[in-house]
Amino acid sequence: xxxxxxxxxxxxxxxxxxxxxxxxxxxxxxxxxxxTVFIRDFATGRHRTADDTPAGGGPxxxxxxxxxxxxxxxxxxxxxxxxxxxxxxRGEPLTQAYVRELSAGPGAVILCGRFEGVDERIIAxxxxxxxxxxxxxxxxxxxxxxxxxxxxVRLLPGVxxxxxxxxxxxxxxxxxxxxxxxxxxxxxGMEIPAVLVSGDHARIARWRRAEAxxxxxxxxxxxxxxxxxxxx
Ligand code: SAH
Numbered sequence: 001x002x003x004x005x006x007x008x009x010x011x012x013x014x015x016x017x018x019x020x021x022x023x024x025x026x027x028x029x030x031x032x033x034x035x036t037v038f039i040r041d042f043a044t045g046r047h048r049t050a051d052d053t054p055a056g057g058g059p060x061x062x063x064x065x066x067x068x069x070x071x072x073x074x075x076x077x078x079x080x081x082x083x084x085x086x087x088x089x090r091g092e093p094l095t096q097a098y099v100r101e102l103s104a105g106p107g108a109v110i111l112c113g114r115f116e117g118v119d120e121r122i123i124a125x126x127x128x129x130x131x132x133x134x135x136x137x138x139x140x141x142x143x144x145x146x147x148x149x150x151x152x153v154r155l156l157p158g159v160x161x162x163x164x165x166x167x168x169x170x171x172x173x174x175x176x177x178x179x180x181x182x183x184x185x186x187x188x189g190m191e192i193p194a195v196l197v198s199g200d201h202a203r204i205a206r207w208r209r210a211e212a213x214x215x216x217x218x219x220x221x222x223x224x225x226x227x228x229x230x231x232x
Contacts, residue, residue, distance in 0.1 A: 004107030065119035087141030091130030096171035112141030
């Protein structure tokens with residue numbers, strides 16, 4: 001079963017963009033498919049405008065609910081089992097758990113905002129789930145959609161060569177990942193930790209676990225507290 005992504009955007013040329021290269025690019029058309037919907041195709045009137053001035057005044061423009069509704073209905077007719085997402089700085093912060101949930105499903109319909117964002121009414125009218133990729137403001141939802149899709153696609157069966165690498169990483173265990181090393185044995189006077197070249201796999205596993213815990217405690221007390229809360 002293919003993961004089907006449909007992206008609604010005013011800038012379809014931004015897709016697949018970086019997702020057309022490397023692992024995701026090789027898997028495009030195999031493990032996943034991507035189609036873009038040009039929102040302006042659903043605008044009417046002489047100027048085919050997809051945005052208008054904000055009610056109540058203020059700067060910028062707002063994407064029109066009627067235009068967006070037509071674009072969404074064309075991309076995702078009734079009965080489409082895929083979740084509909086709106087990339088938005090007000091959304092639920094994207095997590096590895098949600099990425100994994102999406103990757104196990106049939107795909108996603110992703111609406112990319114521009115300008116000040118979308119008319120609020122489209123969110124309820126088309127049951128959009130708002131998703132944020134972090135506490136900063138982008139100029140549009142396209143790069144946020146690329147980030148989300150990159151995270152999802154690498155989890156699809158057959159995309160990453162080594163199947164294990166999906167499950168041991170940062171966030172999958174609730175911890176940040178342990179440090180990695182590779183040859184040369186000595187780099188600018190710094191050696192690879194002796195335990196990693198000891199051949200003692202149980203000791204290596206214990207060291208990695210301890211390092212992952214130390215790094216998580218030091219850098220992300222929020223993650224650490226959540227994890228200890230879970231255990232208690
Ligand atoms: N006026 C809005 C920002 C609009 S930014 C506000 O203050 O909240 C324009 C578009 O970029 C948004 O509609 C959204 O689709 C996208 N965007 C910006 N920041 C984002 C983020 N952190 N995560 C996901 N999408 C984002």
